[in-house]
Amino acid sequence: MSEPAPPSGVVRHGHFRYESGHHGDVWLELDLLASYPERLGAAARELARRLADQEADLVCGPLEGGAFVAQWVAAELGLRFGYTRRGAGGRYAAPDSPDLRGMRAIVVDDAVNAGAAVIATARELERRGCTVAALGAVMAGSHSGTRVGARLGVPYVYLHEIAGTLWEPAVCPLCARGVPAEG
Ligand SMILES: O=P(O)(O)OC[C@H]1O[C@H](OP(=O)(O)OP(=O)(O)O)[C@H](O)[C@@H]1O
Numbered sequence: 001m002s003e004p005a006p007p008s009g010v011v012r013h014g015h016f017r018y019e020s021g022h023h024g025d026v027w028l029e030l031d032l033l034a035s036y037p038e039r040l041g042a043a044a045r046e047l048a049r050r051l052a053d054q055e056a057d058l059v060c061g062p063l064e065g066g067a068f069v070a071q072w073v074a075a076e077l078g079l080r081f082g083y084t085r086r087g088a089g090g091r092y093a094a095p096d097s098p099d100l101r102g103m104r105a106i107v108v109d110d111a112v113n114a115g116a117a118v119i120a121t122a123r124e125l126e127r128r129g130c131t132v133a134a135l136g137a138v139m140a141g142s143h144s145g146t147r148v149g150a151r152l153g154v155p156y157v158y159l160h161e162i163a164g165t166l167w168e169p170a171v172c173p174l175c176a177r178g179v180p181a182e183g
Pocket of ligand 1: 030062116
């Protein structure tokens with residue numbers, strides 16, 4: 001079964017300046033993805049199908065976009081749902097209630113780029129007494145997002161690999177060609 005393609009306009013090509021300070025040639029319009037619930041639901045159903053053998057109790061995603069997908073995947077699998085929220089210093093925290101001790105968790109995000117959100121979410125779940133069983137994402141960036149499962153040492157399902165390159169600003173070839181950067 002082939003996975004549903006992201007809606008047109010979600011993956012943009014050009015010259016962009018990211019929050020990390022890097023420059024790159026791909027931008028993901030994740031709010032646009034979230035605005036098509038039918039398409040997001042199709043992606044979540046496909047993720048759920050591929051993650052169904054993980055014997056998990058909980059699906060957890062980072063707010064905002066990751067949690068939208070995680071909740072849908074949890075509903076498809078008949079599992080509990082949780083979320084994390086970014087706080088100071090890049091830490092992601094889950095709400096104090098419910099008690100998550102002893103649960104097997106799948107971490108789900110809409111997009112994984114550097115992997116900061118899913119890794120911090122996995123660390124928080126472990127701190128709260130969960131075992132992280134697997135990772136799922138609708139989209140994963142080819143520069144590092146596709147390798148985050150290996151970094152966490154868990155099975156990783158992503159539906160779309162988004163080809164893109166990151167550069168330090170000083171060596172950005174698009175800057176060298178005088179292409180204006182967005183972001
Ligand atoms: O792999 P990473 O480099 O961490 O990037 C991926 C994260 O970035 C986006 O969230 P963002 O921080 O923009 O928050 P939002 O969902 O509230 O827009 C996206 O929803 C992922 O959670």
